[in-house]
Amino acid sequence: MSVALLVPVAAASLLGSIHCAGMCGGFVAVVGEGVSGRARWASQLSYNAGRLLSYVLLGAAAGSLGHAVDLAGSAAGIGRVAALISGSIMILWGMGALLETQGVRIFRGRWSLPKQVTEALASVRRLPATWRGLVLGLATTLLPCGWLYAFAVTAAGTASPLEGALLMAAFWAGNLPVLLGLGVALSTAVGRVRRHVPVLSAAVIFCVGLFTVTARANLPAFAAAAVGHYRPSSVAVVPRPGDCPCHRKQP
């Protein structure tokens, strides 16, 4: 896999980070409460470090899941199933999010944290600022944030723990500027774009999904074999006969 996917992901994350500022801004405030100067920078750093760690873990887990799905798919004779599935999920998700901005709501449930978790997180106020930052940074993955999980699905589509982790790191990188720069004339810079953020985010998710599906789609083994030695690009991988389970040697 390549830098090919990391760059769009980082860019998309940057574009959608306006909402991240709004939502996680609350966390940042809790983290930075009562501290200033060096301690404040330390707490902000620990917060973002915690975020990175939790995103990376999420990406690795998602990638492993994708790998398992791929394995199952290859047993059925379809290659790179994870990418197909994750891309389709993202496309549908993006469409649903777009519809929601226009007033049509498909999923009617509420997705909220159990109250014990909310209370536990609220109680971090007692901790020293740096620890606060770390805990809240790690807990960011627990928040029911569709944007984050959409990218986790993309990470699953990479079908590799390592690539999934890298993808989430790229996502983190895109968020970083906004979350670090909080409080620095944010509102004036963002003000005019604010109204369009929901539509923008939905469109981004849709596009990332599209990219995942088309760039990573693969032909079934027999079709690829029929086509012969055709290798379209570096991102597509043609399964070899040795991949087919019925031709494997018994251990």
Next chain:
Amino acid sequence: MSAAFEIGAPVPGPARAQRESQCAHCGLPVSAARFEPLDEAQFCCDGCRSVFAIVHGAGLEEYYAQRAQSETQTFAPQRSQRKFEELDEPAFRESYCRDRGNGAFRSEFFVEGVHCSACVWLLERLPRVAPSVLEARYDLTRSVLQVTWDSASAPLSEVARALDSLGYTPHPTHATSLAAEQRKGDRALLLRLGIAGAAAGNVMLMALALYSGKYAGMASEYAALFRWGSLAIATPAVFWVGNVFFRGGFAALRTRTPHMDLPVSLGLLVGYLGSAANTVRGQGEIYFDSLCTLTFLLLVGRYLQRTQQRRSTKASDLISALAPTTACVVDGDALREVPATTVAIGSMIEIRVGERVPVDGVISLGSSALDTSLLTGESFPREASVGDRVHAGTTNLSAPLRVRVESVGVETRLGRLMQSVETTQRERAPIVRLADRVAGYFVLAIVGIAVITLLVWLRLDASHAIDHTVALLVVTCPCALGMATPLAVSAALRAAARCGILFKGGEFIEELARPGIMVFDKTGTLTEGRLALVSWFGNEATKALVRAAEATSGHPIGCAFQRSIADSDLECSERQEYPGGLRARVVGREVLVGSQSFVMTTLGSLPVWAMTQAKAHAAAGRTPVLVAVDGEVCALAAFADTLRADAAASLLKLAELGFQLQVLSGDDQRVVDSVVRQLGVPMMNATGGASPEAKLAAVSAFRAAGQRVFMVGDGVNDAAAMAAAHVGIAVHGGAEACLSAADVFTTHPGLETVALAAAGSKRTMRVIRIGIGLSLAYNVLGIALAVTGRLDPLLAAILMPISSITVVTAALRARTFRQMRAS
């Protein structure tokens, strides 16, 4: 998707204008789709909502003020209803809590998720978890928990939170209805069932693949895929779906009550942890298929049980035993037949001749005679006309009536009576309490055996220790004790009600199942209770004269004449009643009808034949009545209280069941003797001339001698003797008097129902005993197989729910009280 939907109490306030909504947390626009009209604070997404709650929880509301906003408005977080704070409001206290004195208050809550008597036991031990609770009583049929707590030591919200923490969320009864709560509970259970089923199916498929792979060989990465896949699917199945069992097991530990969910929870937990460890290690057996199948099948059993349980005896069932289930509503010019419970108050219904009244009401058209014997025991018909009140359960005898409805169903006089019966039926019969205790010891024994099994197998063959322990925990099922017995009792009560036998409680079924001395009253019990003309000596033409003379008489003899002789159209001009007889003038003839002494006194002398016959009749226990026309005795009528048609057969049946029969009557000894002779059934004893006090003394003497005594008689006159007996069975006398005095009331007069009651009780106890016996046998076999390592957890997981379902179904469907004739 979180299953915990946040129930925020809507904070009243002005509904926000939809167009301008901004997220209360991040300031981004809130789309129309996410707009909640009832909430004061709007959010663009669930993430913002969550962080908002966290920020407020941390006490940092000023964060919002600091943000530069074009519209600054801060919002208070919505109060979580899970804190139950609304229960502490004075308005709630005033309306829904009853003062019991000394600062103690009582309130009621719906509590869902209670499926067995161990759960009830557990809830009633609420004081162990919440010390301010003085008493907790659970009504299984209404799903209502009645809590009496000391308001001085803790607020009601704390009690509610304690209940919630046990896993049984309380809902105030006023805020919702039982039907609504049951529907919610049903939906939740069905959802769990669906997920458990899907999980079980998928895990079984993967298990199939793994088993096949063991024989045919499987690449290690595929094996790993299936093992991890099974783990991934089994985890929500065991922990989210199986949470119902963990909740029960955990609550059992907290209240120190042995509960059936405890071994199941342990089995699931041990099985899951062992299999998960093996999955991570990459070697060893995994048992996710057994665990998922177990949760699925257990939930199926639980779902079936819920539907059956709700049909246990309710006042409405009892009412339908006594009053008709349909009513004829007057709709303009047409008449419509509707269910009696749906009749609207104030509407008009029509009651035809011979029909029983279905509701309470006031007559608005027509006048008729009503037979109120069912309610009051008065066999004499009561005249009623416009403006008079009629009651459900009475019979309309002579003319159609139009009645304006005043109360329906459980609100009628009959209904309230049945409600009191239902209340006493809820007390747990001794056998049920025994079953509860035994179930408790059983559970403890199982846990002990499981621990021993685990330790022993760890030494013998450590790789299979977990499997055998899980198999043991899973295969044992004290279901017959915990669930089947109470269900059998309530099913029997219901079946008995359908046959017209109302037991005031399950303990009377138990008592009646064991024979002893059965004492009968005579009049009305063994006999019809009404005099009938059994012999006529004299001219047939005289009958017509007598009939005309007695046409309007209310005297029992007069009524007997009215019943026995066809009405003649002869005119009766004068009529005078005296004690002992009457004198009348019918078509110019002077007619005298009366007892021997009355006629003797009036006429001065009696012919010899009359005196001889009268003496003969009296000796035979019949009442002689002389008829004199124009001063000359010309006919003699003999009346007797006829034996009930079914009496002899029923008494024989009771004797076969092992009862010793005895008659205690207030009537003359000669009459009693003649009745016994007619019955032809061997009796222990037959005593006449017994006053109510003498009856009481006799019954108490039997009791004191250690005998089991049953009293069958009239609810009104024999009340004292009935109370003294082990079981008092009232066969006539009106529902109201009977149900307050007796323990069993039969709605069909006669002894056939008594025999049925005794036979049915015996069958019920046999059903219970068979159920317990089979369950014990199954458990012993299962334990033996599991402990010796011959039982596979999957097989155990299939066997246990099946045995549970069959035992419970058999208990519910056993034919205990069977109607012997069409009612």
